[in-house]
Every structure is written in C-alpha cells, then in structure tokens.
Amino acid sequence: MMRNNTSTLGPRRCLDERPRRGMMRDRAADRRLLWETMFVLAVSLGQSAWYSILRMIERLTRGVPMNQQTSTLNSSVTPGRPWLDLLYQLSDIAFGVVPALLAVLLLAQVKPPRQGVRRALGLEAPGWGRDVGAGAMLAAIIGIPGLGFYWAAHALGFNTTVRAADLQHVWWTAPVLIGLAGMNAVLEETVMIGYLFTRWGQIGWSTTMVIVTSAIIRGTYHLYQGWGDFIGNIVMGLFLGWVFSRRCRLLPLIVAHAFLDIVSFLGYAYLAGRVSWL
Template identity: 55%
Template sequence: MRRQHLTETWLVLGVSLGASAVWSLLRIVDRLTRAEALGSQTTAMNSSVTPDRPWLDLAYQLTGIVLALVPVLLALHLLRRDDPDEPHTMGFDLRRPWQDLARGALLAAAIGIPGLALYAAAKALDLNTTVAAANLAETWWTVPVLILAAAQNAVLEEVVMVGYLFRRWGQVGWGTWQVIVTSAVIRGAYHLYQGFGGFVGNLVMGLVFGWLYTRTRRVMPLVVAHTVLDVVAFVGYALLREQVGWL
C-alpha cells in the first residue's frame, strides 16, 4: 500500500502541477540562455486567445478554468476511496465560513506584503521577469474571469499540494517537515517561469501554508488566502497597469 500511495501521488502530480513544474524548469532555462537579461523579460499571464472575438475568448477562458480543476476532482476521488468524509476531512468545505475568511484574509496580508517587496527586489537584481498578471481584452467579463481564474488557482494548488499530498505522503511514512518542504519546493518550481523571485516567494508561501495546515487541518483558509492574493494581483494589474509605471 505504501508503494501504491507513493506512485499515485506522482501520477496525480504528473497530470497537474508536477507537469507544470517540469515545463517551468524548461522555461527558466530558455529565459536564462537568452541574450536579454532576465529582469528585462516579461511573463504574460491570463492572456486572451481570440481578442477580436470576445464571445469565443470567453469560451476559451472558462474552458481552461474548468479543465484545470479536473486534477482536484481526481485527488478528492482517490481520497474518498479511503475516507468517505472527504473533502471535509481536509477542511475543504463551508462549515466554518467566517473563521476561514478571517484567517485567510490575515494570511493573505502576511504573505502578500512581504511578497510584493521580494518581487520588487528580485526585479531590481535581474533575478525575476516583469510579471504582466492580466492580459485579457477589455470586455464586460474581464474582471469576473480574472476572479474565477484566481479561485481556480487557489483550489487547484491548495487541495492538491496540501490537502491531498499531505494525506498521502503522511500515509507512506514521511515526516511532517519532509512533507512540508517537498510540497513547498514543488510549489516554488512550478513558478520558476516567472524567475527566481517567483520561486523563492512561492517556496516560502508553501512552507507557511504547509505548517499552518498541519496545525489546523483545514485547507479552506489557505484557499481563501491564495484567492485573495491572486485577485489582488490579477485584477489590480488589469486596473492599474496604465497608471502605475513599475507594474
């Protein structure tokens, strides 16, 4: 059973965030081997596919969001074979909404403010690209789609990287900090496409989130915090990029 669980985790990662980490490693090699300095390069996120046809672009965006959540359903399905009470066991539910919202908001502030300083420092040292966090065409659905994309990122990363992996790796006998550090390193790795600031920032975020989860056994505050961070990054960039030069 130990070997089966371990194989299962690598397969789940292989069709989700583990694959993203591999592509991200290739991306940073590509960036580092260009003539242009890393700090002079731009990473575009949340980009339009067919900006000249907004209705089709909306279909593309929504389809991408929905399909990105399939690994979450897979992870929950696999866990439910052992524990019918999932996703409640990992705390991915609405049983404590106000407590989860309060904890998530505080956690977002604690991570987001130092994270912004780290991003600015990494850019100044040519260790990170300029992250263009929102590049959708300006339509009536731009902000709602960015919010949905933020929520999708949060659910995918926190349910898979924390709720699912912490359970499975604990079952195969890994120690608490072995689980926390491994998960955090993978989290940092799939953000390497942004540069080394993105790697370090998300590594630290993974360590903090992982430690908190071992204390509370509730993934929902992490989902709330991650959603808030991404909403601020995505929507804030979309609204302020013309007014704030350093974005």
C-alpha cells in the first residue's frame, strides 16, 4: 500500500489540474481564479511585498550604508505593560493565520482540486510523523548555509542588521516567540506554496513558472531586510517549491519554516548581547 501511495507523489498530482487531452480550457474561469489569487495576495503577503519595496526605497535614499541600518522583528508594543503587550502579540498570531485559513477555504469552496484539498496539499494523517522528521532535515539544509549567507551579505554591506526578536523578557516571551514562528510558517507556506501552487496549476501554469513566481514574491516581502535576505529567500522559495512539486506534502515545509524561525527568534532573544557575532 505504501508503494502505491509513494508512486502518486510526483509533480503532476501537485500542480497539474489542466484539462485532459481533447478538452478546451475555460478561459473565463481561469481569469477568475487568477484574480482570486491576486486578491488573496493583496490582503496578505503580496501587500507585505509592496510595503517591503517601499521600505527598501526609503533605506536606499537614507544616505546610510545598508549594514549600518537595522531591521527589527517581533517588537513589544507596550513594553511597560506586559499584560497588554501579551494581548497584542496573541492578536498578531491569531489574525496572522487568517489569510491562510481563507486560502484553504477558497480552495475547498471554489473549484476544489480534483483529488480534494487535503490530498492536494498532502495533509492526510498517514505520514505526519515522517513529515516532522523531513521538516527538521529541511530546516538544517536551509538554515546552516542561510546563516552563513546572511553574515556574508551583511559584511559586504548588502544587508541590514536583523534583530530577530525585541520582546521584553517576561514569562511569556518564549511561548509567544514560538507562536509567532508557527504563525509565520503556516501563513507563508500555506499561501505561497499550498494555495498558489494549486491555483496556478489549475489555470495551466507550468511547474517552473509557478515555482519561480512564488519564490520571487517570497523574496520581495523580505526585501526590506536587505539584498541578502531578498536573494536568500528567493533561493529558499525555489528549494521549497521544488520539494513540494516532488513530494506533494505541505507539512514538512511548515515544520521546516517553524524550526528556522524558532531557532532565529529564541536564539536572538537569549543570546543577543551575550555573544559577539549577533
């Protein structure tokens, strides 16, 4: 049984929803789906990409070298009132996953994939344990060279100094940072990989076009951190897109992204100021 399941995990099942031979495309339906993806991006990561471009223009016209500028993530909103700050952070986590839930709802309600949403995204229960292990391996493959690339880009003046966490140190700091990492992972991988790959496959885009377009958008909404993070996230998007096109499992990508952010957020929160290389 496992052999038969594995044989279906090729790129055609993930991305190819094109009509069978001899059938005509419904161009009007394709346009509606394309507009749908544009609106989903406009209320989520596409909007972030646009503001990231504006922020990069501001950085380039500031007259200060890129590596002398700072990008701060996960900041306290009301540092003098921890209880209120906690409510802000939990609200960010809760509302942050809404675009991902919207994307899945649209997949389920508007022209669902032929094999169903759970199967299209590879979220069937069998295999979850292997998905976690695969996600940890992907995190190591991406994270170790990614950290070296960030240091090199910063040293060459192409990247800002990224402060990955700037929350006040209270009892809820670590759980909230883990929650924020999980939110980022669910949002980005569900929208940029699961949703867009399915929809763009349905309107007839090639696998290569889907992977490259998604990766460029991913890089663009990280552009505000500098050219290094822009390029690094494009490479990450290309790699994760290729993995999904081959294995059709979304959970390993979510796990990998969550691991990367957890290590980054917690590592910075508890090591910044204690080690010289942060």
